[in-house]
Amino acid sequence: MLIRLAWRNLWRHTRRTLITLSSIALGFGLAVLSIGFGDSSHNSMIRNAIQYGEGHITLQPEGYLDAPANHHYIADSRPLSALLSSLPIRGEIEPRISLQVLATTANHAVGAALEGAIMAQDSKAEQLRPRLIAGEWIAPDDPLGLLIGKELARSLKVGVGSKIVLMAGTTEGETQAHLGRVRGIFDAPIEALDRYLLLSSLHFARRFLQGEGADPAHQPLTRYAIFLEDERQTAYWKPIIQQQLPHQTAATPPIVVLDWQEMMPQLVQFILLDDAGNYLFLSLIMVLVVFGIVNTVLMSVLERTREFGLLRALGLGRSELLLLVFYESLLLGTVAVCAGWVVGGGLHLWFSHYGIDLSSLGISIELVGTVMDSTLYTELSWQRIIQLTLIVFGATLFSGIYPAIKATRVLPIEALRS
Numbered sequence: 001m002l003i004r005l006a007w008r009n010l011w012r013h014t015r016r017t018l019i020t021l022s023s024i025a026l027g028f029g030l031a032v033l034s035i036g037f038g039d040s041s042h043n044s045m046i047r048n049a050i051q052y053g054e055g056h057i058t059l060q061p062e063g064y065l066d067a068p069a070n071h072h073y074i075a076d077s078r079p080l081s082a083l084l085s086s087l088p089i090r091g092e093i094e095p096r097i098s099l100q101v102l103a104t105t106a107n108h109a110v111g112a113a114l115e116g117a118i119m120a121q122d123s124k125a126e127q128l129r130p131r132l133i134a135g136e137w138i139a140p141d142d143p144l145g146l147l148i149g150k151e152l153a154r155s156l157k158v159g160v161g162s163k164i165v166l167m168a169g170t171t172e173g174e175t176q177a178h179l180g181r182v183r184g185i186f187d188a189p190i191e192a193l194d195r196y197l198l199l200s201s202l203h204f205a206r207r208f209l210q211g212e213g214a215d216p217a218h219q220p221l222t223r224y225a226i227f228l229e230d231e232r233q234t235a236y237w238k239p240i241i242q243q244q245l246p247h248q249t250a251a252t253p254p255i256v257v258l259d260w261q262e263m264m265p266q267l268v269q270f271i272l273l274d275d276a277g278n279y280l281f282l283s284l285i286m287v288l289v290v291f292g293i294v295n296t297v298l299m300s301v302l303e304r305t306r307e308f309g310l311l312r313a314l315g316l317g318r319s320e321l322l323l324l325v326f327y328e329s330l331l332l333g334t335v336a337v338c339a340g341w342v343v344g345g346g347l348h349l350w351f352s353h354y355g356i357d358l359s360s361l362g363i364s365i366e367l368v369g370t371v372m373d374s375t376l377y378t379e380l381s382w383q384r385i386i387q388l389t390l391i392v393f394g395a396t397l398f399s400g401i402y403p404a405i406k407a408t409r410v411l412p413i414e415a416l417r418s
Helices: 002-051 078-086 123-131 150-156 191-196 202-211 231-243 265-303 305-313 318-354 382-399 401-408 412-417
Strands: 057-061 091-104 109-117 132-135 145-149 163-169 175-186 197-201 223-228 255-259
Touching: 002 123, 002 265, 002 318, 002 382, 057 231, 078 091, 078 223, 091 202, 109 123, 109 150, 109 191, 109 202, 123 132, 123 175, 123 197, 145 150, 145 191, 150 175, 150 191, 163 202, 175 202, 191 197, 197 202, 223 231, 231 255, 265 382, 318 382, 382 401
Parallel strands: 109 197, 145 175
Antiparallel strands: 057 223, 057 255, 091 109, 091 163, 091 223, 132 175, 145 197, 163 175
């Protein structure tokens, strides 16, 4: 009976109720859209950072992340390779050699990052293959082939077929140099890759490790990058790999297993800050929701002072009167949430299918070493949907407290005299 009365009371002033519902639904819809685009941009940046970076899980010498140096390498990768091959990991396991070198030509010299990989299967190389703008891909048996970023090629003033001498110092204070030839030039979407990255075969990059004293028969590397088919398996495989690492001797540096969050702490911090901004916007929406519900229900309470006095005189208790007004807030919030999901859900379905083409707007967003996709779609997980719904319901329940208490303080005699 109280719920039926509460529902009828809401629609005594249809226009006021509809205005309140419309404002709440519109604000809630905008919040859904904001969260959807925020999650989509974050997921896009994470995916690209992983694909153009070092995978979901990375195995490398301890301390390499804090102080990258050419003398930090895995001297014998064979036990690690055997371990990773024995595990039923669904994904790609890619050996890499990452080095700091000085790229020199007759025209210029530039500090660069040389990355040796199995070019036929490496994920980063496969991401860059469609972006080749000149030349051809490195052949598997090419002992001198290099792929170079467009901006780095411009700095060195080289083209396809040009010679580049790569130089690096050793721990003994000597300098080693190796000649390479530019086979292709790529246009990377990330500026850091375009300005500093050189790609080569593992064989070519391994020559620099030989200069540091590595035995090529032991297949020395600087890291393994693991790209999982399911990102959610990262937390499962990381401790398993860590526990089963081969025993390390005093002559070899310990190997650490890092996930992508540990490899890219700046990206994680940026996402946390951006999420805080999205929640600030959502908080402003919730303030509008609370004030809208309080205004509607409180006005309804003040207009019915005499009615409440009569109900109290007829025997309606304070608790029943409190529930009556509280139900009005709850019903108004329920309808507002449904209307909000109609608006926000409709916008989400549209933009999740068609998206926004940032390239057509002349927008290219590159942040903290990664880039967003050129077309941005909204993404909403079930966790987000439940979270948004509970936040609005919580705001609804909170906003109904004051009008309900206000109604219970009505004295029957004074109300009937008003």
